[in-house]
Amino acid sequence: MNYKEFIGQVQHRLEYAQFGQAVRATRATLTTLGERLHEGEATDLASPLPMEIDRYLTEADSGQRFDYGEFVGRVADREDVDRPTANYHAQQIVALLAEIVPPGNLEKARNQLPDDYERLFELTDLAAEE
Template sequence: MKYDDFMGQVQNRLELPDTGRAVRATRAVLQTLGERLQEGEAEDLAGPLPMEVDFYLHVAESGQRFDYDEFVGRVADRANADRADAAYYGKVVVGLVSEHVPAGEIEQVRAQLPDDYADLFDLMDAEEVEE
């Protein structure tokens, strides 16, 4: 998948008025996720993504320990969004990423995160139920 296609999907799914906001939301989610994951896991998750997108996972200081509430707060600050929107951004971006990486990678990500991160995978889980 190409970068423009990826961002177009983010923009469409989040119903954002422009690509710039889609980039900001994607960067906020993936940079924050990259901070939370161990370095090797962030790199593995980034591998199948467009280079311009996988960069967001690499720029972070990985291996930090913070809960889901802090995750949403960091995304909100970086995306210049309220907390409800930031939580939704996380679900949508992680859901889209999960469509482009092997299922085992997403499971490894989930295994690294505490139980309070379950909301991050809500959209992905809902799609599995529908199938």
């Protein structure tokens, strides 16, 4: 999947009229996730993504410790949306990642996160059940 296809998928899932809104949501979510993950897991998660997108994960100041509430708050601030919207957008973007990234890479990243981050993977888990 190339950059335009990835962002187009985000745009469709988030029902955004403008491409730039989808870019902002993607950057906000993946930069924040990259900050939370250890560098190796962020790199593994980023490896199958288009280079214009993988940098959001890999260029973040990785290995920071913060809970899921702080994660959503950072996404909301970066995207300039409210917290429920940021949570939904992050879930949609992670669900898209789950369709692209090898399952083992996603699981390694997921296993590194505290239990309160399970909410981030709710849509991913629903899709896996279908």
